[in-house]
Amino acid sequence: MSHKRGFTLVELLVVIAIIGMLVGLLLPAVQQAREAARRMQCSNQVGQLAKATMNYESAMRKFPSGGWNYSWTGAPDREGCKQMGSWCFSLLPYIEQDALRQSSMGASSTTVTQANLKVQLESSVPGFTCPSRRTAKAYSVSSSTSYKTAASSTSTSEVSASPTMISKTDYAGNYGTNNSASNAQIGNDSSSMTLSATCKPRSTNIPTGIFYDRSEVTIGAVRDGTSNTYMIGEKFLQPTYYETEDTDNSHGDRFSMFCGADRSNLRGGGHYVRNSSGSQLTNDTVTAFKPMQDRETLGTYSIYSFGSSHAGGFQMAMCDASVHSISYDVDGYVNAALANKSDMRPAQLPE
Numbered sequence: 001m002s003h004k005r006g007f008t009l010v011e012l013l014v015v016i017a018i019i020g021m022l023v024g025l026l027l028p029a030v031q032q033a034r035e036a037a038r039r040m041q042c043s044n045q046v047g048q049l050a051k052a053t054m055n056y057e058s059a060m061r062k063f064p065s066g067g068w069n070y071s072w073t074g075a076p077d078r079e080g081c082k083q084m085g086s087w088c089f090s091l092l093p094y095i096e097q098d099a100l101r102q103s104s105m106g107a108s109s110t111t112v113t114q115a116n117l118k119v120q121l122e123s124s125v126p127g128f129t130c131p132s133r134r135t136a137k138a139y140s141v142s143s144s145t146s147y148k149t150a151a152s153s154t155s156t157s158e159v160s161a162s163p164t165m166i167s168k169t170d171y172a173g174n175y176g177t178n179n180s181a182s183n184a185q186i187g188n189d190s191s192s193m194t195l196s197a198t199c200k201p202r203s204t205n206i207p208t209g210i211f212y213d214r215s216e217v218t219i220g221a222v223r224d225g226t227s228n229t230y231m232i233g234e235k236f237l238q239p240t241y242y243e244t245e246d247t248d249n250s251h252g253d254r255f256s257m258f259c260g261a262d263r264s265n266l267r268g269g270g271h272y273v274r275n276s277s278g279s280q281l282t283n284d285t286v287t288a289f290k291p292m293q294d295r296e297t298l299g300t301y302s303i304y305s306f307g308s309s310h311a312g313g314f315q316m317a318m319c320d321a322s323v324h325s326i327s328y329d330v331d332g333y334v335n336a337a338l339a340n341k342s343d344m345r346p347a348q349l350p351e
Contacts, residue, residue, distance in 0.1 A: 035310075038131040042234070042308075043315045043323050045127045049171060049232050050317035052094035053087070062218045064090035066173060066211035067260030068193045070249075073121060073147040074258045076102050076112070081199045081214040084149055086265045087173045087232075088128065089258040097125060104149070104159075111152050118161040121147060121256050128169040128257060130234060132309045133294070134242045138165035141245050147259060156195045168264070169257035172235040172306065175268035176209025177340045186268055186304050187213065187261040208340040209268060210319065213261040219319070223342040226319035230339050233316035233326070235267045236292050236307025252303035267306045269339025270332070288332040289339075 057063050064087040065080055074085025083090060092101040104120045106113040124136045141164060148160040175186045186207075193199070193214070201216045210217050210231050222229050238251055246254040255264040270289035289305040291314055299305075306326070308314035313325040319341070326335075337345050 035132060039310050039315075042130045042132060042310070043325075045130075046171060046232060046234070046315045046317045047321065047323045048095065048127060049091065050321040050323065052091045053231060054321050055094045056091060057219055062216050063087075063210050064173075066175070066213055066215045066266060068214065069187055069260045070255045070262040070264070071146070071148060072193070072260040073117070073149050073256060074101065074104075075150045075153070076105060077153040078150065080216050081201045084193075084260050085258050086260060086262075087211045088125075088169055088265055092125070095125075095127060100125065111155075112149055112159045114159055114161050117147070117149060117159055118163050121161060121163040121258060122165040122167070124167045125257070128167070128171060130170040130308065133170055133237070134168075136167075138167055139243070139245070140164065141166055142247070145255060147256060150195055158195060163256075166256040167258070168253060170234060170237070170308075171232055172263075172265055172267035173211030173232055174209040174230040174339055175212050175261075175266040175304075176207040177269045177336050177343075178205060178207050178271050186263045186266050207268065208342060209266075210341065211261070211266055217341070221341060222319050223344065224337075224340070227322065228338065229319045229341045230269070230306075231317050231319045231321075233267070233306045234308035234310075234314040236302050236305045237294055237309075238296055238298065239294055239309075240296060250303070251298075263304055268304060269336035270301065270304075288336065290332055291326065291328050291330065291335060293328055 053063060060079060062080065065083045067086045068084040072084035074089030075083060078084070089101065092098060100120060100123055104112045104117040106116060122138045124138050126136045129136045144162040144164055146160045146162045148158045151157045151159050199214065202212065202214045219226065235252065237253055241251050241253050246252070249255070252263040255262050257265055259265070268289050289301050290299065291305050292299055292302050292307040293311065294307060294309045306314055306316065313327040315323060316326045317323045337343060
C-alpha cells in the first residue's frame, strides 16, 4: 500500500523561517552594494564637474566666477566678474549644456526674455545632485524669489523672472576662509552691484577660496598647490530639506543652482587668523566650518560647511581635478587650510 508524502505544517514553517533569515541577511548587503554604487556615481559626478572647471580655466585663463549674489542669475554672454550667475551656470557649455545656457535669449538671440529666463531657471541639469540624496529635477518653490539678469551684454536694463520651480545642486564650490569673523558668512558681500556700475573683482574681505562674490581667480593664485586646495565638493544638508523648500534660507538650500554667490552653491572652511606677529595661525573654533554628515540637528555654522549623506566622509575635488573622500573627522585647522588656496601652509590630505 503506497503512502503519499508531503510537507508537514512544522516543516513548512521551518522553511519559511529559514528563507526569512536569509532575506534578512542579504538585504543589508544589497543596500550596502547600492550605496557603494551611488557613492561611486557621486564621486564620478564631482570629478566631471572638476574636469569641466579645468576646461573652463584653460579657455578663459581663470576659474569661473562665484557670481554676484542670490538675487541675480546667469547672463549667457558674460564672464568673469561681469557674470552674475554661479559657477554652475558658467560650466554649462563644458558639460554639453550650452543650449540651456543660451536658452534665456529671445528669437533674435540678442536679448533675454522673461519667459525664456523662467524656463531656464526651471530646467534641471543631470550631474549636479547626489544619487544618495535626491534626483535631478526641478523642485517646487511656494515663496518664489525674483531672479534678475542683464537684458543683453551691453544693456543696463534688467530682466527678472519668478519661477515656481527651480533646479538645485548638491555640490558646492570652495569659498575658502575669511579673515574676519563678521564677514565669514558665505555670500555676505555688502557691495551693491548694479548693471550701470563698473564691475570689479571684490577688493575687501576677500575670501581665500576658488569661487566667491565677483571672483576672478587664476590658477597661479593657488599658491599652496592644486593638489592641496579644495575646488568643488558635496555640501551639508538637513534630510528634511532634500525635497522640502528651504523657505527662509536658514538651511542653505533655498535658491537656484544658477544664482550668484550664496551658500546654496558655495561652502567653505571657516574663519581663522594669524597671531599678532603673523607667524602662526590661530584656529577660531567659534566659526570653524566643520564638515558634517547630513543630520537633522544643525551644528555651528554647518549650513556653510561641506558634507554629504554618505557615511564616513564627503567627496571633494581638488584644484588638480583629483577626487578624494574627506573624513568628517578631519581636523578643523586642516580643513580650513585645504580651503585656503594661498596661506603657504599646504596641509596634506588626511589619509
